[in-house]
Amino acid sequence: MEEALKNYLKTVETALAALADMSSDQDRVRLWLAWHLSQVQAFQHERFIHLIVTLFFAFLLLAAFIGTTVYPGWQFLALDVLLLILLLFYIKHYFFLENNVQRLYLLTERFYRLLGMKP
Numbered sequence: 288m289e290e291a292l293k294n295y296l297k298t299v300e301t302a303l304a305a306l307a308d309m310s311s312d313q314d315r316v317r318l319w320l321a322w323h324l325s326q327v328q329a330f331q332h333e334r335f336i337h338l339i340v341t342l343f344f345a346f347l348l349l350a351a352f353i354g355t356t357v358y359p360g361w362q363f364l365a366l367d368v369l370l371l372i373l374l375l376f377y378i379k380h381y382f383f384l385e386n387n388v389q390r391l392y393l394l395t396e397r398f399y400r401l402l403g404m405k406p
Contacts (some may be wrong), residue, residue: 288333289380292387295330299323299394306401313402320398327391334384341377348374 299319306316348370355363399405 289383292330292384295326296297296387296390296394297390303394303397304403310386316398320395320402323395323398325393327388327395330384330388330391332395334388337381337384341374341381342375344370344374 351366
């Protein structure tokens with residue numbers, strides 16, 4: 288997903304630069320904007336799903352911490368460490384999605400400006 292989002296950002300930034308040079312072609316800008324809005328919606332959905340998964344792992348980690356305090360043992364401690372590592376990776380990925388979806392909003396504003404509209 289990270290690679291797809293990075294590639295998409297490069298593609299749209301290149302397209303915006305090309306469209307800015309030929310700003311008289313409003314139909315082409317509208318087509319790009321429609322495609323861009325559908326992609327933004329898909330990335331927003333992906334971000335939402337990852338938020339739910341991240342929260343699920345955070346609750347699992349909390350439950351494992353409680354289990355470790357109630358029944359101390361190496362099994363619960365190993366589970367704590369495993370869930371903590373997984374949660375850290377999910378948080379890292381979620382923040383990547385969050386920050387880059389915010390960049391997509393800025394690109395949307397640039398499309399609207401090319402059309403002479405206020406975002």
